[in-house]
Amino acid sequence: MKGTRLVISMLLVAAICCGCAVFGRGKNFVPFNENALKQVTPGKTGASEVTQLFGPPNRIVKLSNGNAYVYERSLGKGTGLWLVVLTFVNYDTQFDRIVFFINNDGVVTHFGSSFNSEKASYAMPF
Amino acid sequence: MRCLSESWIRLAIVLFLAQAVSGCLSLQIEKTQEGVDILPPLAEFMPMRTKLDEILAYYGAPAEVVDMNGDFSLHYRRALSRGASLSIGFPLKYTFLPNPSIKTNGDLLRYDTTVFIFTADGVLKDMKYSKGTERSLWEDYWN
Numbered sequence: 001m002k003g004t005r006l007v008i009s010m011l012l013v014a015a016i017c018c019g020c021a022v023f024g025r026g027k028n029f030v031p032f033n034e035n036a037l038k039q040v041t042p043g044k045t046g047a048s049e050v051t052q053l054f055g056p057p058n059r060i061v062k063l064s065n066g067n068a069y070v071y072e073r074s075l076g077k078g079t080g081l082w083l084v085v086l087t088f089v090n091y092d093t094q095f096d097r098i099v100f101f102i103n104n105d106g107v108v109t110h111f112g113s114s115f116n117s118e119k120a121s122y123a124m125p126f
Numbered sequence: 127m128r129c130l131s132e133s134w135i136r137l138a139i140v141l142f143l144a145q146a147v148s149g150c151l152s153l154q155i156e157k158t159q160e161g162v163d164i165l166p167p168l169a170e171f172m173p174m175r176t177k178l179d180e181i182l183a184y185y186g187a188p189a190e191v192v193d194m195n196g197d198f199s200l201h202y203r204r205a206l207s208r209g210a211s212l213s214i215g216f217p218l219k220y221t222f223l224p225n226p227s228i229k230t231n232g233d234l235l236r237y238d239t240t241v242f243i244f245t246a247d248g249v250l251k252d253m254k255y256s257k258g259t260e261r262s263l264w265e266d267y268w269n
Contacts, residue, residue, distance in 0.1 A: 097187035114186025125157030
């Protein structure tokens with residue numbers, strides 16, 4: 001009886017532990033320095049200084065009275081859990097973005113920034 | 127004592143059955159999220175009064191800047207997708223040639239969005255806010 005119980009216990013543990021978990025992390029990286037934003041003054045800083053500080057933008061959007069330079073990077077985190085007949089998958093992607101509005105004279109008029117990539121998290125889909 | 131052994135054996139049988147049907151039966155639940163929560167616009171944001179810098183200060187950088195033939199718009203967006211798939215199969219291909227299986231899946235991608243439309247001078251002209259993720263998942267999927 002003791003032997004039977006031991007075998008059953010071992011099989012139970014094997015059955016419960018059958019499955020696997022996967023964690024993944026993906027980064028779409030464009031290096032830009034958040035602190036360099038302190039050097040940008042609307043009405044004074046030029047487009048060339050922006051590209052000097054932040055490098056080439058990811059996108060340039062043509063506007064009627066100038067351009068918008070868009071800088072973007074993202075961090076994605078994926079979690080997967082495979083149990084015997086159940087699979088749970090979760091992907092979370094968050095972004096850091098800076099947008100500079102540059103007038104036709106090549107001067108920054110406005111800029112906006114948001115840094116959320118660190119909010120990407122490993123989680124379950126519920 | 128006898129009862130305890132019987133319940134152990136029953137539990138073992140259930141787990142072995144679960145093991146045996148793995149590959150025959152599977153359920154996958156998936157969630158994909160892009161972007162953070164989008165806040166509703168402040169009551170202070172008024173068309174023809176609010177300026178571009180106020181919106182940028184409150185919302186930060188938008189996901190998209192779109193030229194609108196003179197005017198332009200800023201799009202703030204969070205995408206949330208939920209999906210599930212269920213498959214039931216009988217892996218008999220090594221025994222019989224027919225290999226019956228049923229597989230079904232569905233997913234729904236929803237958005238929380240705020241769009242601000244500005245004049246070329248950077249004055250707010252119009253704004254729209256929609257929180258798609260608060261709607262009923264079931265109704266949105268089937269309607």
